[in-house]
Amino acid sequence: MSDEGERVNSLVSLLKRRGIIFPAFSIHGGVAGLFDYGPVGARLLRKVQNQWREHWISKGNIVEIDSPTITPESVLKASGHVDAFNDHASECRSCNAIFRSDHLIESHHTNPDSLDSEELGMIISNNGIKCPSCGEQQWHQPRPMNLMFPTRIGATGGGRAAYMRPETAQGMFVTFPMIQRHFRNRLPFGAIQVGKGYRNEISPRQGMIRQREFNMAELEYFIDPEAVFENDLSNWNDTRFQFIPDPKGGDSETIEMMISDALDSNIIRHPVVAKFMAETYDFIVSIGADPSKIRFRQHESDEMAHYATDCWDLEMFGSYGWIECVGIAHRGCYDLEAHELATNSNELRAWREFSKPIEVEKMVASPISSIVGPTFRERAKDVGDALMSLDEMPTSFPFNLLLDDGTSVSIEENMVEVKQIHDMIRGEWFIPHVVEPAFGLDRIIWHLLDHGYEITEKEGEEYLILHLSENVAPYELVVLPLFEKDGMSEIAHQIRTKLISLSGINAYYDGSKSIGRRYARADEIGVPWAITIDYTTIEDGTITVRRRDDQSQIRISHDDLIQYVSTNSLNTLF
């Protein structure tokens, strides 16, 4: 096995052994693509989720919502998922095993994701691809398979067709009327959602990278496509980003530049996309990713999702190579328009006031009151309104005029005068555009673990350290009595109690086995700080603080400890 393969296995085994992340339902034989976050991992997940929420909500015009995961078919028909959320599957005629067609030809095509059934079938047969299960070369033609988990709602008539949501985004689109009302109709604004997404993978692989049920976090940011965005990108003037722009048929090459230059040179096609790329980069680095293992890759035109007008992947590098972890897409008006078409809702548009009203000449069919009044009496006003709002002028008489209440009346030639009038148009309704950063949290967490995992040696034995950022480490501190006697244990418990009473601080007590074993156990799950209580503590109240990353130690009073922890500044002591 390769060194890299051994390293992955060692990390995966640590994640399982220490209750971080492990395959789900294993006592029942397991299910590929489903994972549990255990007693240690669930805290890591929660902290990443909370950091993500804070990151966006602190912008001021972004709110969180929470929608159902069960989604009726009509919503996903409108969004395009029922027809287009597919992978191609190849079934072996000999052993009936099923594989993703694009995975079978990965070494024969640079972008197999973009091919259709026929192209995939051709490449499989031209290259004599063998079945990974049985070795035969007898394939059925690749066929598209929908990747949504189907279910049915209710009992009446066998129930109503539905799916587990493939993304959280549709929740924001279908509640757009509520979100717009919350912001009192003032674009731009955004809504986020943090929750489960589902994708019924044909053949899950690469561990946590390709799950069937995963933790998503998405922002849908609604903008007026005609608005001018003067986003200040100067915060990132000192950051060199790695970009792989759309090769447009040529080769992909990594270029390094400032984000503002990428926008100015039109590599990034929209200022809001550029801003969110930079914000996304900041978030990923703030939770502990290695900046040198982050790059942005632009989608090729034929690889873009069915709606996107500019789309970038934030890719992270790790044991599986470069992996897409965030997608930042300018979705245009695709989503809201699709739901408008499907539902005839009139609530999916925003109002744009013109800087000054536009004066127009227009033809109207004006009612002649002296005839319309006596003829229609109490309905005369409704008839007049209906005449005035006719888009096309009547060409023959009599004709049937539809009123607002659904009834109709017959209009004679003598009731109407067609004439030209002046009108003022103050604004217009339009479908907002959407820019969406969509995060796959499990993949990001995998890379935090991967980037932070160090296999080293101590006293001739393997020694494992997880260098997790303090911002996401499941426990900030561990409190260790040197021995569980002579009062050290009691002091340790007291200090732990004080620590966990501080907002956002988790600390655990560990008293069993040698102090070296306990440091090792804490290093393995990425605890940044170990506090040791020893005989000197009993004499003068000082404790030792050990830093995980370099295993250096200092001694301070335990009052100072509380102070430094509460201001999150232990690092300044070293």
Add this chain to the structure above:
Amino acid sequence: MSDEGERVNSLVSLLKRRGIIFPAFSIHGGVAGLFDYGPVGARLLRKVQNQWREHWISKGNIVEIDSPTITPESVLKASGHVDAFNDHASECRSCNAIFRSDHLIESHHTNPDSLDSEELGMIISNNGIKCPSCGEQQWHQPRPMNLMFPTRIGATGGGRAAYMRPETAQGMFVTFPMIQRHFRNRLPFGAIQVGKGYRNEISPRQGMIRQREFNMAELEYFIDPEAVFENDLSNWNDTRFQFIPDPKGGDSETIEMMISDALDSNIIRHPVVAKFMAETYDFIVSIGADPSKIRFRQHESDEMAHYATDCWDLEMFGSYGWIECVGIAHRGCYDLEAHELATNSNELRAWREFSKPIEVEKMVASPISSIVGPTFRERAKDVGDALMSLDEMPTSFPFNLLLDDGTSVSIEENMVEVKQIHDMIRGEWFIPHVVEPAFGLDRIIWHLLDHGYEITEKEGEEYLILHLSENVAPYELVVLPLFEKDGMSEIAHQIRTKLISLSGINAYYDGSKSIGRRYARADEIGVPWAITIDYTTIEDGTITVRRRDDQSQIRISHDDLIQYVSTNSLNTLF
């Protein structure tokens, strides 16, 4: 419509209008039993979830995990849900409408939940129950309908049967080996999970009370059934709880007593159940429920879930009457045993060390080395071990002896000597028992809203106030410039920025319409504090603080404001 009905409608309309909670997918026609938490409601949900987590995790021996919602059939077959998670449905022969059979006869039986198909059918026919849709009296016989949402995992062979989880609890049972390892095998310990649960209701009603997808929060607390729990209940000596004990065939009556008395008099049957009932009560009150609208009702024996040995509902009173919001069940060893039976896993037990080892006499089939050695050579040790661990002594020879590696050998009479020996048994493996508090968060949130909703009058007009606890209010503060001019707007933005930089504090800025309108908008969504910036602020830096609950106001410096908010002590000023 009744006053109560009007009040519910008014509250439901507020919840929708202000983006708190509303029926999901409404632009697509809606789906009964599915709801969205909107821009304001999602913060309420998050705060309730976080308070709940903190409440249990701070106990020290409880951890959070996060499991998949998609659950393979084998797990739910083992747990009993495939066979027993049913409601009875009655279908009308005339119009094909489907109803819950127990709902049809609610006014004809005190506990229709406990009846079987035949009993339900009898009561429906004896009482001439009419179809609520068409009025006819022609019913099919009630039949059990499984309430899980079905789905299929993967593509191979049509996929593998699975369901959306009906509870989060199974996640804790099937990961018990990991949880036990995390706690280094030291009972008692617990694991919590906060997430979605699914129940494919036959006919959802009562709005948020009966959802098809809902927010659950469950604790599974694992204990040694032989351990003695000396839980201190003296914290609750001043609290009178309302209990409705199992009537055992007689009438249900509410009694009021201390929790310790209920335990001592064996109304509550286990000390851990009593402790969790009290802790649950504390949680519900801490997030703002009205203590006079909380009671505990004990399940009757025939109503208890298929596993429970003592089960209490915490019921909350509101517009729909008394509603079960938390279930606190002693589940015995049912769950872990069920999974052990289904999987043969040997990891679902805990080890109990005897206080002193037990000396026993036992009969063994001891191998005679001089024969066994030469006969079986390198397998002699395995044969010897297998003989020594025989539970029953051989009665006839030769017999087939099964070895650990699955092979077997033939044993002759001259290879074995049956004799009595002394043995020391140091402990035993046992299946831990489980006590489970299971919370329906949406129902609890509904009751917080219901208890806090006040319809009052101001200047002759209806005035709405949501008295939400500061612990769960979506926004702690609103910052209001008296006018958006003369610098007041800038000061307001600065104060808001300072406020939201405080940990756990959310504040929004509102500048449009009259100050009275803005107070009203804030009162409607339960903002406890309104900060107003006026001309005096510009002169001397003081601001006014207005308290939602009594609309009283004081004036303090804005430095003091930050201080009081950061110590959560604004109330001490009034």
